[in-house]
Amino acid sequence: MRFVELATRNFKEMWRDPISMGLEIGIPAGFLAIFWSLGRNMGDQSFLTITMLVPGMAVFSFAFLLMFSAILLARDREGALLSRLLTAPLKPHDFILSYSLPYIPMVILQIAVCFGIGALLGLEVLGNAGLAFLILLVMGICCVGLGMILGLLFAAHQASGVGSITITLVALLGGIWMDLKMIGGVFYDVGNALPFAHAVDAVRDIIVHGAGFNDIATDFYWVLGYAVVFFALGTFLFRRRMVE
Amino acid sequence: MSYRTNGNRFAIQTFSLSRKFGDLVAVNNIDLSIKEGELFSLLGPNGAGKTTAIKMLCCLLKPSSGTATIMGHDINEDPMAVKQIIDVSPQETAIAEHLNAWENLSLIGGIRGLAKEEVKERSEELLEIVGLTKRAKEQVRKFSGGMKRRLSIAMALVSDPQVLFLDEPTLGLDPQSRRGMWEHIAELKGKTTILLTTHYLEEADALADRIAIIDEGKIAALGTPQELKDSISDMQVMVVKAKNLTPGAIEGLKEIYSEVKATEDGIEIRAKELSFYEIVDYLRPRGIAIQSVSLKQPTLDDVFLHLTGKELRE
Numbered sequence: 001m002r003f004v005e006l007a008t009r010n011f012k013e014m015w016r017d018p019i020s021m022g023l024e025i026g027i028p029a030g031f032l033a034i035f036w037s038l039g040r041n042m043g044d045q046s047f048l049t050i051t052m053l054v055p056g057m058a059v060f061s062f063a064f065l066l067m068f069s070a071i072l073l074a075r076d077r078e079g080a081l082l083s084r085l086l087t088a089p090l091k092p093h094d095f096i097l098s099y100s101l102p103y104i105p106m107v108i109l110q111i112a113v114c115f116g117i118g119a120l121l122g123l124e125v126l127g128n129a130g131l132a133f134l135i136l137l138v139m140g141i142c143c144v145g146l147g148m149i150l151g152l153l154f155a156a157h158q159a160s161g162v163g164s165i166t167i168t169l170v171a172l173l174g175g176i177w178m179d180l181k182m183i184g185g186v187f188y189d190v191g192n193a194l195p196f197a198h199a200v201d202a203v204r205d206i207i208v209h210g211a212g213f214n215d216i217a218t219d220f221y222w223v224l225g226y227a228v229v230f231f232a233l234g235t236f237l238f239r240r241r242m243v244e
Numbered sequence: 245m246s247y248r249t250n251g252n253r254f255a256i257q258t259f260s261l262s263r264k265f266g267d268l269v270a271v272n273n274i275d276l277s278i279k280e281g282e283l284f285s286l287l288g289p290n291g292a293g294k295t296t297a298i299k300m301l302c303c304l305l306k307p308s309s310g311t312a313t314i315m316g317h318d319i320n321e322d323p324m325a326v327k328q329i330i331d332v333s334p335q336e337t338a339i340a341e342h343l344n345a346w347e348n349l350s351l352i353g354g355i356r357g358l359a360k361e362e363v364k365e366r367s368e369e370l371l372e373i374v375g376l377t378k379r380a381k382e383q384v385r386k387f388s389g390g391m392k393r394r395l396s397i398a399m400a401l402v403s404d405p406q407v408l409f410l411d412e413p414t415l416g417l418d419p420q421s422r423r424g425m426w427e428h429i430a431e432l433k434g435k436t437t438i439l440l441t442t443h444y445l446e447e448a449d450a451l452a453d454r455i456a457i458i459d460e461g462k463i464a465a466l467g468t469p470q471e472l473k474d475s476i477s478d479m480q481v482m483v484v485k486a487k488n489l490t491p492g493a494i495e496g497l498k499e500i501y502s503e504v505k506a507t508e509d510g511i512e513i514r515a516k517e518l519s520f521y522e523i524v525d526y527l528r529p530r531g532i533a534i535q536s537v538s539l540k541q542p543t544l545d546d547v548f549l550h551l552t553g554k555e556l557r558e
Contacts, residue, residue, distance in 0.1 A: 005354030009340050009347070016342040080336035084399070087302045088355045089327040214274070 002095035006085065010085055011102035012074055022048035024106060025113055028048045028061035032117050035177055047179055053202035054118035058136050059196055061110040062143040063170040065103055067163025071153025073099055074159040076116040082241075096231065099151070100144050107140030127206035131213060138223050139199035145230030153213045169195050193228040196206075255407050255437035256301065257534075260310035262461075263296050270296040272461035273310065279317075281434045285452035289542070289554060293461035294441035295335055298385070298409050301439070302332050333400035333410040335441075337392045337416075341385040345376050345395050348384060349402050356403035363402065370398040373428050374466045374468055390421050397425065401432075408432070410411045410440040416449060426450055431517045445544045455544070459552040472547045479550065481540050485510040487533040497526060503549060510535075514546055 014020050032053055036046075039048025077081040111133060115123065125132065146166070150159050170176065173187060174196030179186055191197045202219035205211035213220070257280040262273040271293045278284045286294045299305035301312055303323035308551065311318055316324040329350075334340070339348050346367060355361030371377045374394040384392060397413055413429065414422040422444075429451055432438060442448050448455050449469045457465045465472055486509075494511060498504045503514035513523065520537060525536055547555070 002355045002357060003349050009343060009351050013340065013342045076492060079341075080334040080338035083299075083304060083334050083354070084332060084338040085355065086304055087327060087330060087332045088352075089324050089357070090355060240299070 002088070002090055003097045004088070006094070006098035007102050009082060010072065010098055011105070015033060015154065017068075023064040024061060024068065024086045028057045028110065029062060029113055029117055031060070032114060033083050033121075036121050043116060048177060049052055050118050050121045050123045051207050052204060053177065054114050054123055055132070055136070055207065056174065057199045058111050058114040058203070059139055059174055059200050060167075060176045061114065062107065062140045063163075063167040065106055065110070065140065066143040066147040066150070066166060067160065069099065069103055069147030069156070070150035070159040071156055074154055074156040075149060077151070077241075078156055082113055084166070085204055086242055092242060093233055094234055095238045096148070098232075099148050099233070103144045104141065105145075106135075107137060107144070108239045110140065111136050123207070125207050126210035127212065129206075131216070132206045135199055135202050135216065135220050137221060137226055138220070139195065140222055141228035145227055147236060148234040149230060152234065152241060169194075173197065175200050195223040196220040218231060246338070253280045254278060254313075254505060255282070256284075256312065256439060258297075258301075258310065258312040261297065261300060261312050262309045263293075263300055263305060264308045269299070269461050271307075274458075274463055275484050276466075277458060277504065278439060278463045280437055283429070283433045283438045283440065283451055284459050285448040286439065286450045287423055287443070287452075287455050287457045288441075288458035288546070289443055292443075292458045293427045294312060294458055295411055296461075297458075298411050298439065298441060302330060321394050329406040330409065331403050331405035333397045333401045333411060333413055335411040335415060336388070337359045338382050339392055339396050339399065342383055345371060345387075346380045348395060348399055350460075351397045351441055353402045358403060366402050366485070368523075370401055373541045375424070376556055382455055388416055393417055394421065394425070397428075397459070399508055405436065407437045409438070410438060412441055412443070414442070415445065422447075445548070449544050457551055459554065464551045465547065469544060472544060473542050476514075476542045476547055476550050479514050479516055479542055479546070482518050482520075482523065482544055483510065483538050483539075483540055484513065484523065484527070484538075485535040486527065487535065488534055490530070493527065493530050493532060496530075497523070502524065504550060512548060515541075 035048045035053050036050055042048065150162055154162055173191035173194055175191065180191045180197050183191070198219040202216035205216055249295050256276065258276045261271060265340050267479050273541055274297060276354050278483045285494050286297060288294050296305065299320060301314065303319050305322065311320050313319070314326045315329055328422050331340065332449060343351065348364050349367040349370060351368060358366070366465045375389060376395060381389070384395060387395070387548070393416055397410070400410065402406060410429065417425060426447065429438065429440070440451065452469060454466065454468050454474060456463050464477065467475070488509060492504055494504055495514065496513070501515045501518070503511045524534060524540065
């Protein structure tokens, strides 16, 4: 259970960093309110309704967490803290747990904030809210796994750049504030190959149409598959990093 | 590969330890035996292979060939056993910026398996030693560079390891802090086996029981500081303070005496036989104003220059 110490440290790093908190909570909350207001002014035909925006903004907020987790790990590598930790009797799974578990409370908070603001702005969930939470939780964990990979592959200044690109890609190809079908063509295919749009669409189906697990099973397993692949790759990279 | 030889217990032994990076041989067939409780210094300029050697001994880097044992545990075959008994202070400051000093020490104590009470006791002691008790509850990102460095070293001591690796521990510290850190390291002598890398001669001279001079990945000489100095005791070192010294004049002197080093205010010449008159007769006709000439005892700097043809801070 030695990983608990390192996990606790990573948890504190995140909660004590005001920029991280602002990006992970403040921006999605602010954007949600702004786009909702924009949608209201655009009229009834607008895509920017609260039911469409809440799932998208929750997934969008995970992209900021992804960037933070990547930068923290990259900084630890650069500042030699990771080298120091790698000389301790910790195993690869200790590192994986330490650099992923602390972010799960943030994922839960991000979901709660998006749904909480949504509720204030009139969101009604027709289907099982627990199921919506589950798929978003898996999506959040998937983003944490991707952040770990970026943190192991890139330097801190590169990780922030790659993280920004990822945030933009999530926004554009995840169908966050527009229907992916409207983009069409190869972008639609790429968006559909990635997990983000699947998570967003599944939660929208739950909220709007009251979809059950069988209806969104493909989307769920698509997101879960990515999470498994990202964590497997993260473990491989950590194992490789442990002894150069 | 015996753990004991002639009744001595070796804490660290290396066996033809080598590491290549492409065509570059960073560490070249190093054989060392460091006794338990010994403070051993690897002395060499930047890029000599000191950090690479330490990284292999800490199981962070796989040797290209050869191996090493730490308290009898092979670094290739049983890295987890090695990691249980070592700790390291890396060359770069390795701390968690958003934690306070206390939490940083607890982090390392925790991952190294110390009980909470033990961590508390050790942390209090170490914070006092490195002079950070009053700032213990502040986030360390607000600390000065020297304070961060002191904390980073304290973090290596919290688990009270059997073998401690200190990679350039006083790099970046001001002279006063450096002296203070030497005192703390000296207090560990005899209790903990320490492998210290440095490119500060005074540091190795003041602290080390034995020194290995390392250059271009190879051990150039090994012995106690006094043995190393004695190895060139038959050499004389003449210190000439002079004005108007030209590079041409220094090069000319090198044809007479091979070891001539330019200093801030003159030159130092090393040779088995030095002729005061020969040197003065060479310099004066070239318009060089000699202010003083004196002889001095050989230092480790002289040993290093003699062995490698380089200065440590090159």
